Amino acid sequence: MAHKLDIDALLARLPLFRNLDAAQLALMARASQQVRVAKHQFVFHRGDPANGLYVVAVGGIKLAIPSPSGQEKVIEFFAPGQAFGEAVMFLDKPYMVQAQALEDTLLIWIDKQDIYAAIDHDPSFAKRMLAGLSLRLHALVQDIETINLQNASQRVISFLLKQPREGDQVHFPFNKNVIASKLGLTPETLSRLLHQLSAKNLIRVDGRDVQILDPEALEAQLYGS
Amino acid sequence: MAHKLDIDALLARLPLFRNLDAAQLALMARASQQVRVAKHQFVFHRGDPANGLYVVAVGGIKLAIPSPSGQEKVIEFFAPGQAFGEAVMFLDKPYMVQAQALEDTLLIWIDKQDIYAAIDHDPSFAKRMLAGLSLRLHALVQDIETINLQNASQRVISFLLKQPREGDQVHFPFNKNVIASKLGLTPETLSRLLHQLSAKNLIRVDGRDVQILDPEALEAQLYGS
DNA sequence: CGCTAAGTTGAAAGAAGTCAATGAAAGTGG
DNA sequence: CCACTTTCATTGACTTCTTTCAACTTAGCG
Structure with missing residues (x-):
């Protein structure tokens, strides 16, 4: 009881x-x-x-x-x-x-x-x-927007910026395969994109921990390119 | 009044x-x-x-x-x-x-x-x-499924098969630009795919009217290829 | 009849996926 | 606590699908 x-x-x-x-x-x-x-x-x-x-x-x-x-x-x-x-x-x-x-x-x-x-x-x-x-409906519409109107790189960036941040630190709640699937990507593509963003010094990746080095520049990528 | x-x-x-x-x-x-x-x-x-x-x-x-x-x-x-x-x-x-x-x-x-x-x-x-x-939530989840798990040709086929049919006739309720957008395609791609299906004698297109010549073969394309 | 919107077609570029090999991390059992 | 296995992640080379851009045709409407 x-x-x-x-x-x-x-x-x-x-x-x-x-x-x-x-x-x-x-x-x-x-x-x-x-x-x-x-x-x-x-x-x-x-x-x-x-x-x-x-x-x-x-x-x-x-x-x-x-x-x-x-x-x-x-x-x-x-x-x-x-x-x-x-x-x-x-x-x-x-x-x-x-x-x-x-x-x-x-x-x-x-x-x-x-x-x-x-x-x-x-x-x-x-x-x-x-x-x-x-609320769920809203979230799904947003997902459709993300999938249809943004390319792979922008999807990753939006995801990163939407995650809860502690200081400039973001922590992936799950392994990258799961994240990739949520973003409608293959794990390979996600890996490559994170690598690219690192190369541009916009983020720094360490396992499931990601450091957002330049939020403004990241956000800019959503519109610019 | x-x-x-x-x-x-x-x-x-x-x-x-x-x-x-x-x-x-x-x-x-x-x-x-x-x-x-x-x-x-x-x-x-x-x-x-x-x-x-x-x-x-x-x-x-x-x-x-x-x-x-x-x-x-x-x-x-x-x-x-x-x-x-x-x-x-x-x-x-x-x-x-x-x-x-x-x-x-x-x-x-x-x-x-x-x-x-x-x-x-x-x-x-x-x-x-x-x-x-x-119901709307359900429809949105189905859309996400369609977008993520099916290629362009399969999306067109699912759409065709989902439309209300009179005999073997389907009528697009709107112009093809709008349909293309709903399917997450460019109008060009939609046009080409409809053409391909016609070439295979699976459908016959006349403006907004589509004749479904071989529903089984169409359905098969969703799994086979 | 002429104009604008809609649809088609071709050639070329680009983005993301697939396949395959390798490396790292993490969990398991002795 | 270490060796082993399995899962997860990365990287490269290559392929494929879809888009883009541009030209052209057709259809619909004032």
Whole structure:
């Protein structure tokens, strides 16, 4: 029963549930289940039915489109506090993407019926949900923009500039294969481009750590060339 | 005042509002405004604030990302009955896309506050809204899949096969420049690829009318080569 | 009828991908 | 703690696909 308490506390901290009253929250907690996924393990595959949504409690998840040729296109990453799988749940369609743990991860799973109940009970929950989906839509449109309107080098630069920075330091959250896929590049191309940027003294790369030497010059590359 | 009556009838027929009761519908109608847009005219530009959503009553709208170099990337088309602009409304962010009329178009505009009121009043409205957003998200993920995992020829083929068919006839809803942009291609490339498919006797092109001669062989190209 | 927008075609350049070999790092088990 | 294996990353040579630029044709519209 210690488990249940954990879930309660976790849920209460999630942005999605912030406005639920105690009773509603308790209901959610009772309906939800913990799911543990080891690194590299799949949460679901393309084609699986979607009966609920997941919230990341601890760890990290990547959503990707599998391709017949074995490679995959990474769509999005999810960190603790973020929900995924809702969109497909509302459509009664099977997943078109696969979810895989990037590290050992603890997920909360909530059944569709309970989500619907919460929507009926609390309009502000519905709004929160709408805002969540809108945010994702926004991000996807941005991705399409990046893929279509920017060349490989500009995509890498935008990505670098979008990453959270500590001083001038950026740290890749995942290995470069995954980053490359997110950017719609091959690992080889990413490697070459990072090398080029280093050669121009715009950045300095050390494994997953990147030092942004000249942010202005980098930004300029997005328009200039 | 004949205008108001028009709107009432129009709104009642929209999928989005199907579950609203008469009072709520009347409220919506009162709050909504008709917007007329001539062909090629813009409904909004990137950067404009979003204070409500639009529903297409008559005509057609394209959403596109503008690019500094003048070209644009078409994101989506909207036909009568479809709503657009909601996602950004929920986020309190300015539009990141621009909306332009593909033909003379009549739009209904509804203020954000009234949408919120409808959500508060009717959970099923919220669910409908959620389903709408989910559908768009789904479509965008599919677009990303198409762009990333398929080459130009496969993209054209998928597009052809996805279009509504009457017998073996497909009709492009817009000019080929717009289609090309939606597929992430240059008009030249699209032209060449259609020509190639014709040469292989898989299709026959006559202006905006395309005859699908061999759907199976077309489909096979998506995997084989 | 004439003008502008849309579509086609060719030749050439360029960007990114593929294949293959090598090197570095990191995890595993004795 | 070290040797070993496996995964990750880099680099070079080459190929391929798509774009670009330019000329030309066709279609649609005032």
